[in-house]
Amino acid sequence: MKKLTMLIALMVISTMVSAPLSANAAGKKAKSEVVMKIGNKVHLFHSGKVEAQKEIALGDLITVYRESGKNFQPKEVGQVKVLSFIGEHYFEAEITKGEVKVGDVAKKADTSLLVQPTK
Helix, strand or coil, rough: HHHHHHHHHHHHHHHHHHHHHHHHHHHHHHCCCEEECCCCEEEEEECCCHHHHCCCCCCCEEEEEEEECCCCCCEEEEEEEEEECCCCCCEEEEEEEEEECCCEEEEECCCEEEEEECC
């Protein structure tokens, strides 16, 4: 019985000690997000629907938004210019205004495009 109690106590203590370490690791990861500035090229992912391909034209300037805060309200963070089509699901674009992060969303009318880094 003493061994069982000792084992449970050790498990509780080890859980309490390791929990703050994992929380700190998540905070460090968030600080190393990729921020892209004016002149950088990005890929804009879309679902491949024909509407997206018809609505977006080469040379279009598209506003980029980031959802943040408790209510995930979209906030305008930049603008991109569409340069070319890449395959069925991507456009290549260049940042013309602001600072854009991976995961931001470029929106034009009813079409939303996910911002991805170029490879």
